[in-house]
Amino acid sequence: MNGKTIWIIFLSGFWFVLNDGWYLSVSVADDHDDKENSWYHKILDWDDDDDENHKRRKRNRKRHRDNEHDESYLKPVNNPTYKEECGGCHFAYQPELLPEACWMKILTNLDDHFGESIELDDDSKEAILDYLKANSADYSSAKRAVKIMESLGNHVPMRITDIPYIREKHHELDPEIFERESIESLSNCVVCHTTAEKGIYEDDNVRIPK
Ligand code: HEC
Numbered sequence: 001m002n003g004k005t006i007w008i009i010f011l012s013g014f015w016f017v018l019n020d021g022w023y024l025s026v027s028v029a030d031d032h033d034d035k036e037n038s039w040y041h042k043i044l045d046w047d048d049d050d051d052e053n054h055k056r057r058k059r060n061r062k063r064h065r066d067n068e069h070d071e072s073y074l075k076p077v078n079n080p081t082y083k084e085e086c087g088g089c090h091f092a093y094q095p096e097l098l099p100e101a102c103w104m105k106i107l108t109n110l111d112d113h114f115g116e117s118i119e120l121d122d123d124s125k126e127a128i129l130d131y132l133k134a135n136s137a138d139y140s141s142a143k144r145a146v147k148i149m150e151s152l153g154n155h156v157p158m159r160i161t162d163i164p165y166i167r168e169k170h171h172e173l174d175p176e177i178f179e180r181e182s183i184e185s186l187s188n189c190v191v192c193h194t195t196a197e198k199g200i201y202e203d204d205n206v207r208i209p210k
C-alpha cells in the first residue's frame with residue numbers, strides 16, 4: 001500500500017464516523033425541522049423513508065393542533081333560514097347544544113312552542129331540520145357537546161337549560177338576578193355570555209348585567 005491509498009482509507013473512515021455521529025444527533029432532535037435542510041442530507045440523499053415519516057409526523061402534529069383549537073368552541077350558526085326563523089324571538093342556539101332527538105322533538109311541536117305557535121312552510125322546516133340534525137351534539141367533538149351528550153344519557157329535553165350539565169354550570173347563580181329586566185331567563189345566553197354568538201362559552205367572557 002502506498003501513502004495515497006492509506007490516506008484515502010483514512011479519510012473515508014473519518015467521513016463515515018462523522019456522518020453516523022450526525023445522524024444520531026439528528027434522530028434525537030427529531031422534533032426540529034433542521035434535518036430536511038441540512039447540506040449533507042441533500043448530498044447523500046439517503047433514508048428517504050425516514051424523511052417521509054418525518055414529514056407525515058409534522059403534518060399530523062399540525063392537524064392535531066388545529067383540531068384542538070376548533071374543538072374548544074361551538075361552530076357559529078351559519079344557516080340563514082335557521083337564523084331568520086329561529087333567531088327572531090331569542091338567540092339562535094348553536095345546533096351543537098342539543099342532540100338530534102331533541103331538535104326533532106322541538107320541530108314536531110311547533111304549534112305549542114313554549115306557549116307560542118310557530119308557523120313554518122314545509123321547505124323552511126326541512127332546511128332547518130336538516131341543518132340542526134347534521135350539526136347536532138351527537139356528531140360533534142367539541143368539548144361542550146361531548147359533555148352535553150354524556151350528561152343527557154337517554155333523556156330528550158326540549159330545553160338546553162334542562163340539560164344537567166348546563167344546570168350544574170349555573171346552579172351558583174342567585175335566582176334573584178332573573179328578576180332583572182336585562183336578564184329575565186337563563187335561556188338568554190347572550191346577555192351574560194358576551195361571545196355566545198361565536199360559539200365561545202368560556203368563563204372569561206361572562207359578564208352578568210345589572
Ligand atoms: C314566536 C317566538 C319564537 C320563535 C319564532 C321561536 N321560538 Fe324558540 N322559544 C320561544 C320562547 C318564548 C321560548 C321559551 C324561552 C324562555 O323560557 O325564556 C323558547 C325556547 C326555545 C328553546 C329552549 C331554550 C332553553 O331554555 O333552553 C329552544 C331550543 C328553542 N326555543 C328553539 C327554537 C327553534 C329551533 C325555533 C325555530 C324553529 C324557535 N325556537 C323559534 C319563542 C320562539
Ligand code: HEC
Nearest residue numbers: 144160161169183185186187188189192201202203206208
Ligand atoms: C345570567 C347569566 C347567564 C346566562 C343567561 C347564561 N349563562 Fe352560562 N354561565 C354563566 C356563568 C356565571 C357561568 C359560570 C362561569 C364560571 O364558572 O365562572 C356560566 C357557565 C356556562 C358554561 C360553562 C363554561 C365553563 O367554562 O365551564 C356553559 C357551557 C354555559 N354557561 C352555557 C350557557 C348557555 C348555552 C346559555 C343559554 C342557554 C347560558 N349559559 C346562559 C352565566 C350565564
